[in-house]
Amino acid sequence: MIEVSDVRVTFNKGTPLEATALHELDLVVPRGQFLTVIGSNGAGKSTSLNVIAGLVRPDCGKVVVDGQNVTDWPIHQRSRLISRVFQDPKMGTCEDLTILENFALAHGRTQPRGFRFAIDKTIRERAAERLKLLKLGLENRLNDKVGLLSGGQRQAVSLLMATTGETRVLLLDEHTAALDPKTAEFVMELTREIVTELKLTSVMVTHSMAQALHYGDRTVMFHRGRIIFDAQGDKRAAMQVSDLLALFKRDQGEELSDDALLLG
Amino acid sequence: MSLYELLGTVEVGLIFGLVALGAFITFRILDFPDLTVEGSFPLGAAVAAILIVNFGWNPWPATLVAAIAGFGAGFVTAFLNVRFNILHILSGILVSISLYSINLRVMSGPNKPLLGAHTIFSAVQGWGIPAYILSPLLLAVIILSIKVLLDLFLHTGLGMNMRAAGANPAMAAANGVNVGRMKLLGLGMANALTALAGAMFAQSFGAADAYMGIGVIIIGLASVIVGMSILPVRTIAQATLACLFGAMLYRFAVAFSLNADFLGLKASDVQLVTAILVVVTLVGQSSRSGMGKLLKRKSS
Numbered sequence: 345m346i347e348v349s350d351v352r353v354t355f356n357k358g359t360p361l362e363a364t365a366l367h368e369l370d371l372v373v374p375r376g377q378f379l380t381v382i383g384s385n386g387a388g389k390s391t392s393l394n395v396i397a398g399l400v401r402p403d404c405g406k407v408v409v410d411g412q413n414v415t416d417w418p419i420h421q422r423s424r425l426i427s428r429v430f431q432d433p434k435m436g437t438c439e440d441l442t443i444l445e446n447f448a449l450a451h452g453r454t455q456p457r458g459f460r461f462a463i464d465k466t467i468r469e470r471a472a473e474r475l476k477l478l479k480l481g482l483e484n485r486l487n488d489k490v491g492l493l494s495g496g497q498r499q500a501v502s503l504l505m506a507t508t509g510e511t512r513v514l515l516l517d518e519h520t521a522a523l524d525p526k527t528a529e530f531v532m533e534l535t536r537e538i539v540t541e542l543k544l545t546s547v548m549v550t551h552s553m554a555q556a557l558h559y560g561d562r563t564v565m566f567h568r569g570r571i572i573f574d575a576q577g578d579k580r581a582a583m584q585v586s587d588l589l590a591l592f593k594r595d596q597g598e599e600l601s602d603d604a605l606l607l608g
Numbered sequence: 609m610s611l612y613e614l615l616g617t618v619e620v621g622l623i624f625g626l627v628a629l630g631a632f633i634t635f636r637i638l639d640f641p642d643l644t645v646e647g648s649f650p651l652g653a654a655v656a657a658i659l660i661v662n663f664g665w666n667p668w669p670a671t672l673v674a675a676i677a678g679f680g681a682g683f684v685t686a687f688l689n690v691r692f693n694i695l696h697i698l699s700g701i702l703v704s705i706s707l708y709s710i711n712l713r714v715m716s717g718p719n720k721p722l723l724g725a726h727t728i729f730s731a732v733q734g735w736g737i738p739a740y741i742l743s744p745l746l747l748a749v750i751i752l753s754i755k756v757l758l759d760l761f762l763h764t765g766l767g768m769n770m771r772a773a774g775a776n777p778a779m780a781a782a783n784g785v786n787v788g789r790m791k792l793l794g795l796g797m798a799n800a801l802t803a804l805a806g807a808m809f810a811q812s813f814g815a816a817d818a819y820m821g822i823g824v825i826i827i828g829l830a831s832v833i834v835g836m837s838i839l840p841v842r843t844i845a846q847a848t849l850a851c852l853f854g855a856m857l858y859r860f861a862v863a864f865s866l867n868a869d870f871l872g873l874k875a876s877d878v879q880l881v882t883a884i885l886v887v888v889t890l891v892g893q894s895s896r897s898g899m900g901k902l903l904k905r906k907s908s
């Protein structure tokens with residue numbers, strides 16, 4: 345469960361570049377819900393994920409995850425509750441470490457190993473077992489440096505790593521955007537399988553309207569730091585990509601007329 | 609070069625292996641160019657010398673306390689960087705110039721002779737084998753043990769967190785690693801090793817000197833770069849071995865160039881030669897090794 349209440353985020357406060365990225369955002373994602381998020385560039389999608397994960401501290405407001413008020417927690421502490429897959433495949437894995445070491449690192453998130461060896465038989469077996477899900481043969485390359493993998497393979501590994509511990513909240517920020525269509529499809533299906541199997545509370549940002557409607561249980565649209573559209577259940581089931589596009593266009597149009605006003 | 613000179617060079621090469629291991633931790637693992645070592649090397653020397661000479665301590669605990677003092681120095685540098693966001697290089701410079709004053713205070717003067725004092729090397733004298741053979745042997749045992757301990761540490765959960773914190777801080781944090789704490793620990797460890805080297809060097813050389821830290825940073829770096837570009841570095845154990853090898857090679861290169869009369873080099877030219885060596889290795893190795901990439905990327 346994620347509860348974001350009354351969160352405001354302003355970048356470059358007190359400078360000429362001051363920009364409010366989120367305006368009094370309220371968003372509740374109940375336990376086990378898979379939420380998809382769309383919106384134009386700069387709408388505040390990544391910023392809201394960053395607020396939940398702790399990369400961005402809000403000016404005001406509160407963030408509660410799994411019943412704990414995490415507003416003042418640093419990133420590494422929140423990682424015990426929240427996992428993330430980044431858009432850039434290079435961000436989700438550490439290229440200087442082996443596949444197995446990356447796995448062990450993710451494992452340490454909920455079960456730190458301190459002065460014990462990072463890798464033991466259990467972790468090796470677990471990693472191999474999880475990697476088999478990918479059907480990429482990576483379970484036979486446990487000791488290869490992650491830097492040797494392709495972007496798609498790295499992203500698939502990131503996803504497995506993010507869902508390997510005991511965290512119940514998963515944040516995905518355009519995690520298939522850097523992949524070719526076929527690999528993107530593969531990673532997306534894998535996401536769906538894992539999220540369903542582990543009943544994770546998930547938030548997925550995407551630029552694909554089709555993806556946003558096809559996957560998950562609920563869709564919200566961001567525009568200029570606000571949620572302007574929120575659909576689930578029958579309302580969402582009846583929606584077509586064209587309906588979303590129409591909404592999108594309406595907002596872009598509004599933006600244009602605003603600019604026109606300013607210029608006029 | 610006589611056997612005596614040869615073993616003397618081996619001895620210094622072994623001691624500077626510790627400096628190289630420290631540089632490996634900061635530059636290679638943590639991606640933190642640490643200049644504190646210029647101050648922590650003489651700090652280790654000064655603390656050990658004072659404890660042995662003025663306080664009459666046994667040389668072993670004195671050497672250990674010197675290493676702990678070095679840990680403190682590295683910790684302060686990391687603290688300035690982590691807590692107050694001061695640029696890493698500047699943090700190191702601030703601490704190393706402070707240490708210059710502190711070392712003068714510790715020794716109540718610019719140097720402290722240890723001649724005739726009871727040192728870790730005099731403990732192994734009188735077994736019928738000459739000291740110039742036993743001392744390098746003792747050092748080899750100590751330094752190789754430290755290398756193995758470091759290898760083991762880097763394979764623990766904590767050690768792997770440290771490696772991740774240096775290689776990809778954002779990813780490490782997202783995986784629960786407290787990146788700031790890893791810097792504090794890593795810089796502490798690196799400077800403990802450097803101060804330990806300083807303490808041993810003073811006991812081997814016969815004096816602690818406030819100026820003995822000049823150029824230590826570049827010697828450590830040269831050892832790491834040269835060693836890692838010559839030997840294979842696929843595993844941690846290979847990488848640390850390469851650092852020790854690089855330090856030894858560096859010492860021999862210095863000894864030979866100073867011995868070769870036709871080069872016309874003086875002892876005071878060593879720093880210049882070292883700097884040129886580092887540049888030549890960095891330029892020559894293109895992007896083959898990770899270290900070269902790392903340091904070049906930073907400077908561009």
Ligand SMILES: Nc1ncnc2c1ncn2[C@@H]1O[C@H](COP(=O)(O)OP(=O)(O)OP(=O)(O)O)[C@@H](O)[C@H]1O
Pocket residue numbers: 355356363364365383384385386387388389390391392566
């Ligand atoms: N670190 C930052 N410093 C200054 N401004 C920022 C920063 N991060 C985001 N912003 C600004 O905040 C606003 C929201 O950005 P955000 O990254 O959340 O958009 P987004 O919805 O993820 O867009 P995209 O679809 O392009 O990824 C933008 O105007 C952006 O310029």
Ligand SMILES: [Mg+2]
Pocket residue numbers: 389390391
């Ligand atoms: Mg974004």
